[in-house]
Amino acid sequence: MHVRRSGAAAASALGCSLGCLLLLLSACGPGTDAGTAHPTPVRVADAPAQLPVPRGKGSKTEDDFNGDGHRDLVLDSLVKAQSHADDAGIGIVYGSAHGLRPGARQLISTAKYAARVEGQLTAVFDAEASCDLDGDGFTDLVVSTDPPYDGQGQPPVPLQILFGSPDGLTHAVPLTVPGRARFGNDWPDQPVCGDFDGDGAQDLVLHATGGRLSYLRGPFTHLGVPHAAGAPIPSPGEVPAGPAADVNRDGYDDLVVRAAEGTGKASVVLGGPAGPTRTAAVLPAGIDVVLGRFGRGAALDAAVGGMGETSLRYDLPTPTRATLASPGSMLDAADFDGDGLSDLVSSGSRLRVFRSRATGLTTAGMVTVEPKAHGTSRVLAAGDFDGDGRADLAVRTYLGETKDTVAVYPGQKKGLLATEPSVTFSTSEFLAR
Numbered sequence: 209m210h211v212r213r214s215g216a217a218a219a220s221a222l223g224c225s226l227g228c229l230l231l232l233l234s235a236c237g238p239g240t241d242a243g244t245a246h247p248t249p250v251r252v253a254d255a256p257a258q259l260p261v262p263r264g265k266g267s268k269t270e271d272d273f274n275g276d277g278h279r280d281l282v283l284d285s286l287v288k289a290q291s292h293a294d295d296a297g298i299g300i301v302y303g304s305a306h307g308l309r310p311g312a313r314q315l316i317s318t319a320k321y322a323a324r325v326e327g328q329l330t331a332v333f334d335a336e337a338s339c340d341l342d343g344d345g346f347t348d349l350v351v352s353t354d355p356p357y358d359g360q361g362q363p364p365v366p367l368q369i370l371f372g373s374p375d376g377l378t379h380a381v382p383l384t385v386p387g388r389a390r391f392g393n394d395w396p397d398q399p400v401c402g403d404f405d406g407d408g409a410q411d412l413v414l415h416a417t418g419g420r421l422s423y424l425r426g427p428f429t430h431l432g433v434p435h436a437a438g439a440p441i442p443s444p445g446e447v448p449a450g451p452a453a454d455v456n457r458d459g460y461d462d463l464v465v466r467a468a469e470g471t472g473k474a475s476v477v478l479g480g481p482a483g484p485t486r487t488a489a490v491l492p493a494g495i496d497v498v499l500g501r502f503g504r505g506a507a508l509d510a511a512v513g514g515m516g517e518t519s520l521r522y523d524l525p526t527p528t529r530a531t532l533a534s535p536g537s538m539l540d541a542a543d544f545d546g547d548g549l550s551d552l553v554s555s556g557s558r559l560r561v562f563r564s565r566a567t568g569l570t571t572a573g574m575v576t577v578e579p580k581a582h583g584t585s586r587v588l589a590a591g592d593f594d595g596d597g598r599a600d601l602a603v604r605t606y607l608g609e610t611k612d613t614v615a616v617y618p619g620q621k622k623g624l625l626a627t628e629p630s631v632t633f634s635t636s637e638f639l640a641r
Contacts, residue, residue, distance in 0.1 A: 258640070259311040261302055261376040266345020270591060271338050273372040275346040278303030279593050281602055282349070283614070284335040286635040291609045297321075298333050298351070299638045300377060307594035308602075308616060310633035314376045318353070323368055323380045325355040336367065337450055339401030339410045341428040346372030350399050350412070351380065363395050367414075369432050381432040385414065385422055389437040392417030394446075402452030402461030404479035409435065413448045413463060413484060416440045421448060421465070423483045444475040444487045453499045454479075455488075455508045455524045462488070464497050464510070471495050476510070476525055488525030494518075500541030500550030503568040504528065511552055511569070513539045518554065522568060532562065532569050542590035542599035544619035551623070553601065555587045561601075561624050577626040579615050583607035593631075594618065600630070612636070 264276030271279050283299035297317035301308050322330045330353035337350040348371045355364045368380040385396045394417040404411050409426035412434070416422045420440035428434050447466040455462040460479030467473055473493045478486040491497060494512035502509040505523025512519040513536025521527035537556035544551050549564035559577040562569050579585050588602040598619030606612035615629035 257311060258313060259309065261312055261314060262304065263374040264346070265374070268345070269347075271347050271589075272303070273300060273338075273347050273349065274302060274374060274376045275372060276303075278305065278595060279591050280347075281308055281589060281593070282335050282338065283588065283604075283635055283638075285604075285606075286638050287606070287612050288609045289639055293609075295332065296638060298335050298349075299635055301633075302376070303593055305595060307600070307618075308631050310631065310637060313638060315638045316349075316351075316370065316377055321370060321377070321380050322353060323382050325353070325364065325382065328356050330354050330368075336397075337399045337401050337412075340372070341369060341401070341410050341412070341426055342371060342430060343409055343427045344372075346374070348372050349377055350383065350401075352397055362390060362393050365396050367397060367399060369428065371430060381430065383412075383428075384431070384433045385424065386434075386437045388439060389422045389424060390416060391420045391422070391440040396422055398448055400448040400450035400452055400463055402450070402463060402479070402484075404452070404461050404463075404483045405481055406460045406479065411483070413452075415446055415448060417446055419443055419446060421446070421484070425483070441483060441485050443477060443484075444490075449474065449497060452479075453508055455499065457507060464491070464499070466497075471514075474512070478525065489521065489527060491521060492519045495537045496539045498539040498541045498552070499524075500552065500564075501543075501548070502541075502552065502564045503549055503566050509550075511536065511539055511541070513537055513554065513556075518552075520569060530568060533571060534560065534562070538587065540587050540590045542601070542619075544590075544599050544601070544624040545621055546596075546598040546619065553587060553590060555585070559585055559587070559603065561626070563623060573623070575624050575626050577601065577603060577617060577624070579603055579605045579613065579629075581605040581607075581613035581615070583612070588614065592619070601626075604635075610636075 262276045264274045266275040267277040281301040286296045300314040302312040332354045334352045341348045352366050357363045365385045367383040370377040370380045396414045398415040400413045411426045412424040414422040421443045424434035425436040445465040445467040449464040452461040452463040462478045474491045476489040477484045478488045494514045496513040510521040518532040518536040520530040536554040540553040541550040552562040561575040563573045583605045585605040593600045601617045616631040618630045
């Protein structure tokens with residue numbers, strides 16, 4: 209579960225380091241290139257020729273923006289032509305029957321795709337959440353922006369929706385959050401997708417304030433208007449964390465809610481006919497939280513990363529306690545061997561994958577992922593990009609602001625194959641014209 213503070217609220221957030229610890233779709237962007245006095249601009253001459261986005265007819269595949277049945281990759285942070293240059297935007301690499309195809313890419317820049325707010329064009333796009341909000345079979349992308357605000361009263365809604373289509377993502381529209389669904393003067397941000405009321409449509413839960421969350425029921429119109437929205441719902445915290453999941457298999461998606469930004473305690477909140485309103489379990493304090501099926505029971509489990517160890521809560525919502533003797537500052541969960549159990553990815557100072565067994569997570573057979581590229585490595589996504597029923601791991605290694613390598617490590621019957629990636633490319637390809 210990764211939390212992302214919107215660009216509009218960045219000034220009041222705890223900074224990029226916390227965002228990096230709690231991020232869902234990608235890592236916080238690289239900072240200055242401390243090791244290079246005069247950084248060399250990226251070279252894009254070797255970028256593969258750009259291919260058209262494959263046209264799809266709609267699917268139920270996760271993160272399938274063009275609806276062709278193949279998962280796509282969101283790149284929230286791209287390299288720059290030179291240090292301190294403006295952010296280029298969000299990159300999308302489209303999938304195929306053989307996995308990601310770096311040539312089939314789409315650059316989502318604010319200049320081309322952002323909606324104007326009060327006549328002004330926003331300068332920032334940050335990927336926040338993805339799901340099919342209008343129910344047409346094409347995944348949509350929720351992004352945060354930096355709308356104009358004078359600091360008086362309730363701030364504007366910083367979120368916009370880019371709807372998926374056969375040609376990929378389309379021009380953004382502002383998300384409508386009715387006044388009755390808001391509370392306090394915080395930014396309505398940090399969206400989490402899920403079918404929290406069990407009606408088959410994707411909903412959104414947003415941060416409000418004062419121990420409340422804004423709950424927007426789907427489906428959403430192409431103008432960004434929810435089907436319904438009532439008064440803010442009481443919550444054990446104000447920071448929703450995604451992605452959501454049906455923890456207790458009752459047909460309603462559930463989510464994790466943090467009491468506040470940082471390393472405080474979190475709670476599992478269960479969905480129901482009225483939405484996510486029932487607090488089920490309190491999780492220990494930690495840096496990051498992820499849900500998965502790690503073994504021991506029929507329900508989902510939680511892993512909570514800490515500086516010294518990872519706390520485990522098996523069989524939610526009334527869990528049994530255990531620990532994994534490994535710190536976890538950033539966590540992901542995915543089934544890399546196709547056995548129906550989730551493996552745990554821990555990517556703090558080292559990137560390690562822990563296998564799950566019927567008895568739970570184990571350090572036996574742990575795999576360390578060591579990209580050949582030099583720099584700092586962060587997990588971008590864990591998902592099935594080649595359609596073989598086993599998750600793959602997308603890792604980005606960056607060196608300063610102008611150099612990076614994205615590598616996708618394939619899942620195998622024996623687990624994650626961390627020796628040779630199946631796909632490698634640089635996000636500098638999005639700068640090619």
